[in-house]
Amino acid sequence: MDAHDLRHHGDAEVRDDGAALTDLAVNVRANTPPDWLRDRIAASLSGLAAYPDGRAARAAVAARHGLPTERVLLTAGAAEAFVLLARALRVRRPVVVHPQFTEPEAALRDAGHSVDRVLLREPDGFRLDPALVPDDADLVVIGNPTNPTSVLHPAATLARLARPGRTLVVDEAFMDAVPGERESLAGRTDLPGLVVLRSLTKTWGLAGLRIGYVLASPDTIADLERAQPLWPVSTPALAAAEACMEPCALxxxxxxxxxxxxxxxxxxxxxxxFTPHGLRLTEPPEAPFVLIRLPHAPQIRTRLRTxxxxxxxxxxxxxLDTNWLRLAVRDRATTDGFLNALDKALSAG
Incomplete structure (x- = not known):
């Protein structure tokens, strides 16, 4: 039995005991969605009597990445895309590169697949060596930038994983939080089997609305679309997707x-x-969160909650083991309050 709870997510850290906590556990940007986006979503509610029509939002996403619409699939968040991939693709040896978001592996296992893991190591900065991925892997899943390590892998390194007969899934849920989206593979059509996943829930604060999309070859998009239920993305979510593709939003x-x-x-x-206390930071972080290793982290985490x-x-x-914690990036005032709390939590020990 796997000792890792693949279905544990950051929102559980905030909901556990109902306490009013400052949230450094969830990676959604604070103070979102912005008012203009709330207004666009609210305006869509007058059309709820009609079935959702995703054509305009799909075209907007395609135009944003310079792709034809047949290379775009809108999904109920990036998490739905992992389920679709697990159910729709016929694969023999799926491999997930860890540490990373656990939902891809959970979805694959739920669909009956036996999943192999490639475990990146702290001494290597959790950086990918493509040689670690088995040659016969016909599905490879990796995040970029990676949750929870905050590592941004070079696009050229990830491109080395692409080959005929293999589906390469790159989860770019946090790429829009990287200035210039450097190292993104979105919009690439020259890499065989490439599938790029994007989420609009992190930067725009839409986790409760569920909106994301897949960029892939037309054949792969068609396979995934056949596995979707009818009208999988709601009218308000489609309105949000279209709005977030506009130049002012970008x-x-x-x-x-x-x-x-x-x-x-x-x-x-x-x-x-806090390095004298044994704190180690995975550097350089490139995502809206950081990963730290701290002796007795479970006790420190409990003290921080108090x-x-x-x-x-x-x-x-x-x-990862129990001595690791992931911290969301917040504004400086919030961070200063947290650092003071961390100092107290460490001093108490």
């Missing part, structure tokens, strides 16, 4: 990515003060 997302980078640097600088802060436990991710 510019806002890029500005947010730069703010996140600055706020992350502030958090990293503060965390480095001080009003929720951190994401790391032991549910294959390749």
């Amino acid at each position: 510019a806002e997302a890029d500005r947010a990515a730069h703010r996140i980078a600055a706020d992350r640097a502030h958090l990293v600088a503060g965390l480095r003060r 001080l009003g802060y929720a951190a994401r436990r790391g032991d549910t991710f294959p390749g």
Whole structure:
């Protein structure tokens, strides 16, 4: 039996006991969705009597990535895409590169697949060596930037995993939080078997609305679409997708990515003060969260909760143990409050 709880997610850290906690466990950007996006979603409610029509949103996503519409599939969040891939693709040897978001492996196992793992190591900075992936793997899943390690793999490194007869799934749920979306493979059509997943729930604060999309070859998109139920994406979610593809929204997302980078640097600088306590930070972080290793992390996490802060436990991710914590990047005032709480939690021990 796998010791890792693949279905544990950060929201459980906030809901566990009903306490009013400052949330550093969930990777959704704070103070979202913005008012203009709320207004667009609200305006769509007048059309709820009609069945959802995803054509405009699908065309908007395609145009944003310079692709034809037959290379785009809208989904109820990126998580639905993992289920569709697990059910629709006929694969013999799926491989998931860990540590990473656990839902892809959970979906594959639920669909009856036996899943192999490639475990990246802390001494290597959790960075990928393509030679670690078995040659006969016909499905490879990897995140970029990766949850929870915050590692951004070079696009050229990931491209080396693509080959005829293999489906390469790159989860780019957090790529729009990377300034310039450097190292993204979205929009690439030259790599055989490439499937890129995107989520709109993180940057725009739409986790409750469920909206994401898949970019892949027309044949793969058709296979996944056949596995979807009818009208899988709601009218409000379609309105949000179309709005988030507009140039002004993309510019806002890029500005947010730069703010996140600055706020992350502030958090990293503060965390480095605790290296005498044995804290180790996975560097350089490139996502809107950081991964730390801390002796006695479960006790520290409990003390942080009593001080009003929720951190994401790391032991549910294959390749990590109980001494790992993931921390979402927040504004500087929130980070300073957390760092003070961490100082108290460590001093109490």
